[in-house]
Amino acid sequence: MLTCTAPVHQPRSLDEAIACRAIHPFATVLAGGTDIMVYLEAGSLKPSSLLDLWKVDALRGITVQADGVRIGALTTWTDIAREARMPAALRDCARTVGALQIQNRGTVGGNIVNASPAGDSLPMWLVLDAVFEVRSWHGTRRIPAAEFWRGYKRMDLAADELLVGVHVPAVSGDVRYRKVGTRLAQAISKVVLGLRVATVDGLVTEARVAFGSVGPTPARATAVEHALVGRALSPETVDNAVAALQIAPLDDIRSTADYRNDVARRILRAELLALARG
Amino acid sequence: MPVNFTLNGRGVSVEATPMARLLDVLREDLRCTGPKEGCGEGECGACTVLVDGRAVNSCLIPVIQVEGATILTVEGLATDGRLHPVQEAFVRCGAAQCGICTPGFLVTARALLDENPHPSREEAREALAGNLCRCTGYQKIIDAVCEAIVPVGTAGC
Numbered sequence: 001m002l003t004c005t006a007p008v009h010q011p012r013s014l015d016e017a018i019a020c021r022a023i024h025p026f027a028t029v030l031a032g033g034t035d036i037m038v039y040l041e042a043g044s045l046k047p048s049s050l051l052d053l054w055k056v057d058a059l060r061g062i063t064v065q066a067d068g069v070r071i072g073a074l075t076t077w078t079d080i081a082r083e084a085r086m087p088a089a090l091r092d093c094a095r096t097v098g099a100l101q102i103q104n105r106g107t108v109g110g111n112i113v114n115a116s117p118a119g120d121s122l123p124m125w126l127v128l129d130a131v132f133e134v135r136s137w138h139g140t141r142r143i144p145a146a147e148f149w150r151g152y153k154r155m156d157l158a159a160d161e162l163l164v165g166v167h168v169p170a171v172s173g174d175v176r177y178r179k180v181g182t183r184l185a186q187a188i189s190k191v192v193l194g195l196r197v198a199t200v201d202g203l204v205t206e207a208r209v210a211f212g213s214v215g216p217t218p219a220r221a222t223a224v225e226h227a228l229v230g231r232a233l234s235p236e237t238v239d240n241a242v243a244a245l246q247i248a249p250l251d252d253i254r255s256t257a258d259y260r261n262d263v264a265r266r267i268l269r270a271e272l273l274a275l276a277r278g
Numbered sequence: 279m280p281v282n283f284t285l286n287g288r289g290v291s292v293e294a295t296p297m298a299r300l301l302d303v304l305r306e307d308l309r310c311t312g313p314k315e316g317c318g319e320g321e322c323g324a325c326t327v328l329v330d331g332r333a334v335n336s337c338l339i340p341v342i343q344v345e346g347a348t349i350l351t352v353e354g355l356a357t358d359g360r361l362h363p364v365q366e367a368f369v370r371c372g373a374a375q376c377g378i379c380t381p382g383f384l385v386t387a388r389a390l391l392d393e394n395p396h397p398s399r400e401e402a403r404e405a406l407a408g409n410l411c412r413c414t415g416y417q418k419i420i421d422a423v424c425e426a427i428v429p430v431g432t433a434g435c
Contacts, residue, residue, distance in 0.1 A: 004297040008342055030340070037338040038319045040297065050297065054343045078332070099408025100386065102320055104332040105339070185407030186321055 004040045008050045014058040014135075017162060020051055022137040025159035027051040031074055032105035034098065035114050059109070059164060062086070068169040070133075073109025073162075080108065087168075089175040089194070093124050096177075099185040109163045115153045115217075118254075122149070122218035123194030124177060126210035128168050136161040149217035173198030173206055174275055178267045182254075189213045190255035191263045195271050197228065204228045204237075209268070214249040214260050221245055224268070233276040242269045283347045285310065286354025296342035301325045303341045304351065312352035312381040316410070323409035326382035327351045333389045333408075352381035355388060364388055367426035368419075375413035383409045387423045395427045 009024060011017040021027075028047035030036050031054060039045035053059060059074040062083050069085060080086055080094040081103065097103050097111070097120045111121045112132065125132075125145035132143045134157055141161070149155050157163065176195045181187030192212035198205050207228040212218040227241040242265050249260035282291045285308065292307050304310045304327070316324035318337050325336040328350040355362040364387045367373070374380045383406060390397055390405040397405065402423045411419065 001299070001302050003295050003299070003302070005295055006297065008296040008340075010296075010342060033338050033340060033343070034320055034335075037299070037340065041299075041318050041337070052340070052342060095404070098320065099323070100389075100405055101323060101326055101333050101335045101408040104334050185404075186410075 002041055002043055004047070004050075006047050006049050008052050010052045010055055012055050014056055014164065017051070017053055017056050017059075018135055018137055021162050022160045024049055024051055029053065029113070029162065031107045031110040032076065034102050034106040035110065053162070065167075068167055071108050071166045071168065073107060073112075073164050073166070075108045077103035077106050077108075087128065087175050089177040090121075090124055090128070090168075093121055093177045093179070093194075096120055096179045096181075096184070102186075108166060112148075112166070113155065113157060113163050115149055115155050117152065117216055117218060118189045118192070118213040119218065120179060120189060120192060120212070123192055123210035123212045124175075125166065125168075126218060126220050127175060127194035127196040127208035129171055129208070131167045131169070132163055133165040133167060134158075134161045135164045140164075142167070146220060149219075152216040171196065171198075173208075176271045176275065178271055180263050180267060188254060191249075191260050191267065192218075193264070193267050193271065195268075195275070197233065197272075197275050199233065202232050204231055204233060209241075211247060211264055213255075214247040214264055221247070221268075228272075233272065235273075235276075238269060238272045238276065241272060279342070281341050281345050283344050283349055285349050286351060292341075294341045297340045299337055300327070300329075300339040300341050300344055300349075301336040304336060304349075310351055310353055314378050314381060316378070321410070322379075323382045323386065324379055326386050326409060328385050328389055331389060331392065333386045335408075350385060350388070352384050355384060362388060364391060364423065364426040367422040371418045371422040371425065373415065373418040373422040375411070375415045379409060379411045379413075383411070383419055387426065390423065391427055397424060399424055 009020050011020045027049040030050045030052045059072045061072045063070045077094040077097045081091050111119050130145045134141050173196045178193045179189050180191045181189050194210045196208040207225040209221040209224045223244040224241045227244040231237045249257045314324040316322035320335040320338045327336045
C-alpha cells in the first residue's frame with residue numbers, strides 16, 4: 001500500500017477540465033486508472049499532482065454522426081463491446097482488453113495516450129482512419145491517428161492539451177482484428193494486427209494494415225497495403241503482401257523478435273486468406 | 279477528504295486520502311475484508327467489487343472516484359440471512375478450495391447473472407476470465423455459475 005498523497009484536481013465539466021489542464025500542464029491525467037494505479041502502487045510514478053477526468057461526463061459516450069461515429073475519450077471498453085453501431089472488429093478488440101474488470105474501467109482515451117506500442121486498440125484506429133480530437137484553452141486540433149504517435153511513448157499532444165474524443169469515419173471494406181498474447185484474457189499483446197480491405201468487382205480498392213507490439217509505435221505496414229491495392233485477393237497476392245511486410249520487432253519480457261516476426265506474418269496471411277474466402 | 283458512498287445498502291462516509299485505493303479503504307477503514315488483495319495490479323480479480331453494478335478491481339480505483347457510487351462486496355450478497363443463489367450454487371457444487379478467490383468470483387458472477395441469468399459455459403468463462411483461482415478449481419466454479427439460477431429441485435452439479 002503506497003498511498004499517493006499528491007493533490008488531485010477533479011473538474012466536473014469539460015470547460016473546467018480544459019482550464020485545469022492549462023493551469024496544471026504537469027499534472028498526471030487520470031481516467032479509469034487501470035495503468036496509472038499500477039504505476040503508483042509499483043512506485044514507478046510519483047506525480048506532483050493529478051488531474052482526474054472521471055467525473056467529466058461530457059467526455060463519455062458514443063454518438064452517431066452523419067459522417068461516422070464519435071467516441072468520447074472516457075468511453076470504456078465495455079461501452080464499445082456493447083455498442084451495436086460499432087464495427088464488429090472494434091467490438092472484438094474491446095473484448096480482448098484485459099478482462100471484464102479492466103474493460104469496465106479502462107478507457108479509449110487512456111489506451112491512446114498511454115501510447116504503449118502494445119496498446120490493444122491502437123492498430124484499429126490506424127486501419128479505421130480515425131481522427132483524434134484534442135483540446136486546449138487555445139482551441140481544438142484534429143489529428144489523424146497515423147500522425148499521432150511519434151516515437152516510443154511520444155505523441156502529438158501538447159502539455160496543455162487533453163484528448164477529448166475519437167472520430168471514426170464511415171469507411172468501406174471488411175475490418176478484422178487479431179491479438180496474440182500468452183492467453184486470451186489478461187494478456188498484453190505479443191503481436192496485434194488490424195486489417196481493413198475494400199474490394200470492388202473482385203479488386204482491392206483500399207487496404208489498411210497496421211501492427212502493434214512490433215516496433216516503438218503502432219504503425220501501418222504501407223508496403224503490404226501497396227501490394228494489395230489494385231489486385232484480386234488471390235493466394236499469389238496474399239503471398240506477395242506477406243512478403244512485403246517490413247517490421248523490426250525487439251526481444252523483450254513478453255516475447256522475442258523471432259517469434260514476433262513469424263507470428264506477424266502468419267496472422268497477416270491467415271486474416272487475408274479469411275477475407276479472400278469471404 | 280470525506281468520501282461518501284453506499285456500501286452493501288448502507289450509506290457510509292469515510293475520511294480518506296483521495297488517491298487511496300478503494301480496496302484499502304474497504305478493508306482497513308471500513309473493516310469490509312471480503313475483497314482480498316492478490317496481485318495489486320488488476321490481474322487476479324481477488325479484490326473485485328461491484329461499483330454501480332459493474333465488476334471492477336478495487337485495487338485500481340482511487341477512492342475519490344467512488345464519491346456517490348453504490349458498491350457491493352461479497353458481504354452484501356446475502357439478503358435477510360439467505361445466501362444469494364450463486365453462493366448456494368458454490369456450496370452445492372464445491373466451487374471453493376482455499377477460498378481466497380471466492381469473494382471475487384462471487385461478485386463477478388453476480389454481475390453476470392444480473393444481466394444474463396442463464397449464461398453458456400463460454401459466456402461464463404469469458405465473464406470470469408479476470409478472476410484467477412490458484413487452486414485451479416475452475417470447472418466447479420463454472421458449473422456453479424451456470425447452474426446458479428435453475429428451478430428449485432433440478433440443480434445437479
